[in-house]
Amino acid sequence: MTRVRRFLRQQRWELIKLWARPRTYLGFGATLLFEIVLVSLYRTTGLDEALDRNYWQVPAQLADLAANTSGVTVAAHVTAETMAIMASLFLALVAGDIIANESEERTLHMIFSRPVTREAVLAQKVIACVVYTLLLAVFVGATALALGLLVDGPGKVVVVSARESIVGVHDFWPGLRRYALGIAMLGPSWLTFTLVAFTLSCWRIKPGAATVVALAVLLGDELLRVQPGFAGFAPYALTTRLLTWRQVFGFHVAWPRIARNLSQLLWIDLALIGLAWVTFRRRELAP
Amino acid sequence: MLQLDRVSKAFGARLALDAVSFGVRRGEILALLGHNGAGKSTLFASILGLVRLSGGDVLVDGVSVRRAGRRARSRVGSVLAPAFYEYLSGWDNLRILTSYSAPVTEAEMGATVRFVGLAERIDDRVRVYSHGMRRRLALAQALLPRPGLLLVDEWEAGLDPEGVHEMRELILRLNREHGTTVVVSSHSPAGVERMCDRLAILREGRLVFHGGWSDLDGRRAGVRLDLDDWARARPALEAAGAEVGSDGVVMPGPAGDVADLVAALVRAGVRVRAVEPVRGTPDERYLHALAAAGTAAVPRG
Numbered sequence: 366m367t368r369v370r371r372f373l374r375q376q377r378w379e380l381i382k383l384w385a386r387p388r389t390y391l392g393f394g395a396t397l398l399f400e401i402v403l404v405s406l407y408r409t410t411g412l413d414e415a416l417d418r419n420y421w422q423v424p425a426q427l428a429d430l431a432a433n434t435s436g437v438t439v440a441a442h443v444t445a446e447t448m449a450i451m452a453s454l455f456l457a458l459v460a461g462d463i464i465a466n467e468s469e470e471r472t473l474h475m476i477f478s479r480p481v482t483r484e485a486v487l488a489q490k491v492i493a494c495v496v497y498t499l500l501l502a503v504f505v506g507a508t509a510l511a512l513g514l515l516v517d518g519p520g521k522v523v524v525v526s527a528r529e530s531i532v533g534v535h536d537f538w539p540g541l542r543r544y545a546l547g548i549a550m551l552g553p554s555w556l557t558f559t560l561v562a563f564t565l566s567c568w569r570i571k572p573g574a575a576t577v578v579a580l581a582v583l584l585g586d587e588l589l590r591v592q593p594g595f596a597g598f599a600p601y602a603l604t605t606r607l608l609t610w611r612q613v614f615g616f617h618v619a620w621p622r623i624a625r626n627l628s629q630l631l632w633i634d635l636a637l638i639g640l641a642w643v644t645f646r647r648r649e650l651a652p
Numbered sequence: 653m654l655q656l657d658r659v660s661k662a663f664g665a666r667l668a669l670d671a672v673s674f675g676v677r678r679g680e681i682l683a684l685l686g687h688n689g690a691g692k693s694t695l696f697a698s699i700l701g702l703v704r705l706s707g708g709d710v711l712v713d714g715v716s717v718r719r720a721g722r723r724a725r726s727r728v729g730s731v732l733a734p735a736f737y738e739y740l741s742g743w744d745n746l747r748i749l750t751s752y753s754a755p756v757t758e759a760e761m762g763a764t765v766r767f768v769g770l771a772e773r774i775d776d777r778v779r780v781y782s783h784g785m786r787r788r789l790a791l792a793q794a795l796l797p798r799p800g801l802l803l804v805d806e807w808e809a810g811l812d813p814e815g816v817h818e819m820r821e822l823i824l825r826l827n828r829e830h831g832t833t834v835v836v837s838s839h840s841p842a843g844v845e846r847m848c849d850r851l852a853i854l855r856e857g858r859l860v861f862h863g864g865w866s867d868l869d870g871r872r873a874g875v876r877l878d879l880d881d882w883a884r885a886r887p888a889l890e891a892a893g894a895e896v897g898s899d900g901v902v903m904p905g906p907a908g909d910v911a912d913l914v915a916a917l918v919r920a921g922v923r924v925r926a927v928e929p930v931r932g933t934p935d936e937r938y939l940h941a942l943a944a945a946g947t948a949a950v951p952r953g
Contacts, residue, residue, distance in 0.1 A: 478725065
């Protein structure tokens with residue numbers, strides 16, 4: 366059996382292990398439930414009121430448009446909220462658990478008693494995290510769109526955020542295309558957060574601690590980003606880059622900005638994987 | 653089959669293994685004895701490359717664990733504290749763990765599962781397994797693919813007497829039928845006496861004995877004497893350096909043997925009616941070896 370075939374066989378079992386655990390698929394159920402709650406809230410309070418209470422600032426001249434929101438507009442907001450609040454929790458849970466839990470349960474000892482390299486196991490775990498992140502992001506985007514269209518139907522797509530310098534009003538089909546493009550960027554962007562939790566999981570740490578620390582990093586970063594007193598921090602914030610996907614809704618898409626942010630995230634991803642590798646290969650599995 | 657060459661392992665300032673050297677011959681069963689914390693599990697972890705050696709090297713079939721860990725481990729099966737994916741079946745656990753080694757056919761897996769006596773429950777989730785069943789599953793995964801060297805850590809841990817008996821029989825069958833070299837660790841000498849050819853004893857990370865049971869007996873072999881006059885015999889025996897017990901058991905001194913004692917008794921005019929060799933229990937011999945380690949050199953085979 367070639368090394369590649371063996372690696373793929375191990376990868377397949379890594380994914381089976383991942384999907385056999387309830388918290389993995391509960392993430393999908395929880396995000397869907399959260400989206401339903403959000404859409405219901407938008408229906409009962411009106412999206413513009415909800416937006417006013419949140420960080421989405423609707424300029425007065427766009428208020429009429431925002432009041433006549435379409436399903437895609439709702440989906441764009443619901444996706445952002447769901448990723449930040451609910452999906453991030455499950456990404457941290459899954460990635461923070463993926464090695465720390467195996468270490469705690471000592472199944473890692475069973476694996477490394479066999480003729481396998483640590484690099485191979487690390488790569489399989491990273492791939493499992495990537496697959497989970499991308500699938501969850503696509504799921505959140507697709508279900509938010511389905512719910513939005515179900516409730517509000519097609520129409521104008523309005524996305525406005527003063528903090529991110531986004532003003533965008535689009536017809537339905539162009540808006541839908543931009544939404545699809547944004548969802549395609551959503552998973553790769555959030556992968557960086559997943560890898561923060563994953564890297565923590567490689568340390569000698571309890572699985573719960575890896576999850577909590579990763580979420581604390583995200584929360585701290587977001588709080589600093591939105592605090593007026595720390596306005597200078599916003600350009601450097603991780604969350605600024607995690608929100609890159611929304612840039613596609615601007616009248617004029619800031620491609621250089623998107624490319625810069627995504628490439629920065631990619632470098633952070635590589636640095637995190639490198640740090641995880643250094644940590645993991647040096648780690649001793651004490652008897 | 654297995655050669656340890658001055659294996660040392662330190663965890664911070666604590667030396668868990670201190671220049672441990674011994675070999676295990678192909679096809680033998682060796683017991684690794686020692687109290688809790690003596691370094692048995694650390695030694696297994698060192699052989700398996702789970703911890704980095706602070707010094708020395710381990711050779712498995714001539715392959716260095718330090719230089720070619722993966723290749724060395726391909727010859728080793730290990731039964732550590734059972735740890736499985738509880739939410740999956742025993743069969744799936746076997747498939748996962750065997751995916752990290754050379755290919756194993758379903759037929760081989762089935763035969764191994766039958767060998768360890770787990771065929772009827774192999775499709776159940778591990779969550780519902782008893783401890784004994786987990787030990788069997790751990791043994792099954794260690795045998796897939798068939799290893800040249802099998803390491804069994806705390807082989808009787810958590811098993812009831814019936815389970816201990818069955819596990820011992822499985823290990824003996826493996827050794828007899830497949831010629832598998834086995835190293836079992838234990839802190840109970842009595843449990844391994846009937847199973848192992850030789851033993852190695854660790855104390856605080858140091859090897860204090862390595863050899864056969866008879867070598868260990870040599871340290872503690874005494875005789876029960878049937879004499880006509882113990883009052884005359886006692887001073888004669890003590891003068892010959894022997895230790896006289898209250899139960900008629902006499903231990904020869906470090907420099908003497910039984911023949912010297914009998915000669916001393918005859919010279920003292922004592923009639924020796926019978927001389928019966930007395931062996932201590934395995935526990936006694938083991939404890940004696942441990943105690944002697946601090947004061948005297950012990951045989952190393």
